[in-house]
Amino acid sequence: MNLLLSFIWVALTGSMYYSNFLFGFLLGFFIMWVMNRNELDQRYFYRVPKTLGFVFFFLYEMMKANIAVAYDVITPKYFFKPGIIEYPMDAKTDLEINLLSTVISMTPGTLIIDISEDKKSLFIHVMYLKNKEHFIAQTKNGFERRLLEILR
Numbered sequence: 001m002n003l004l005l006s007f008i009w010v011a012l013t014g015s016m017y018y019s020n021f022l023f024g025f026l027l028g029f030f031i032m033w034v035m036n037r038n039e040l041d042q043r044y045f046y047r048v049p050k051t052l053g054f055v056f057f058f059l060y061e062m063m064k065a066n067i068a069v070a071y072d073v074i075t076p077k078y079f080f081k082p083g084i085i086e087y088p089m090d091a092k093t094d095l096e097i098n099l100l101s102t103v104i105s106m107t108p109g110t111l112i113i114d115i116s117e118d119k120k121s122l123f124i125h126v127m128y129l130k131n132k133e134h135f136i137a138q139t140k141n142g143f144e145r146r147l148l149e150i151l152r
Contacts, residue, residue, distance in 0.1 A: 002028045002048075047150055054146045058103060061142065065108040068128065083129035084113065087122045087136055090144060096151055097122075103143050 002025060009024025010016060033045050072079050091097045101112040101122060109127035116123070126135060 002032060002044075004028075005031065050146070050150050054150060057142065057146060058106075062107055065110075069108045080109075080127045081129050082125065082127055083132070084123060084125050085129065085132050085135065086116075087124050087139065089119075089121055090140070090148060092119075093151075094119075096148065099151070100144055100147055103147065104139065 005028030006021055006024040009027060010021050013020060013024075029045075029048060036042070036045075089097065089100065091100050097115065097119060101115070104110050104122070104124060105112045111125045113123040113125050115121075129135060
């Protein structure tokens with residue numbers, strides 16, 4: 001419904017710019033929030049800001065990892081310390097596990113090798129593994145927590 005309101009806004013204004021579409025999306029979000037604030041199901045109005053926050057967090061982490069890998073490639077000395085870790089997951093469903101593993105693999109320097117038989121942990125190859133506990137805590141408090149907030 002929000003996307004439909006955004007497209008209606010773009011059609012009414014006749015301006016086909018990203019900024020106009022974004023304004024229409026925000027306007028539609030506000031209109032829907034005003035109309036549904038007495039409803040019991042308010043999940044949409046919590047998920048949209050969390051989704052936008054997750055997208056910006058993911059882009060930040062991806063840029064940070066890209067810079068680290070690019071720096072390592074262009075300098076004569078290699079700084080990587082590869083390692084394979086077993087990452088215990090809080091994700092339970094197949095969708096949550098799939099999205100988490102996809103997001104982790106899309107970040108340069110990490111690659112999902114396998115999922116355990118009981119679907120409770122991922123085996124991740126990490127290019128810059130200095131501290132195993134720090135990597136697990138950073139991933140659990142970063143990608144996994146934010147992703148599960150959106151999906152649950």
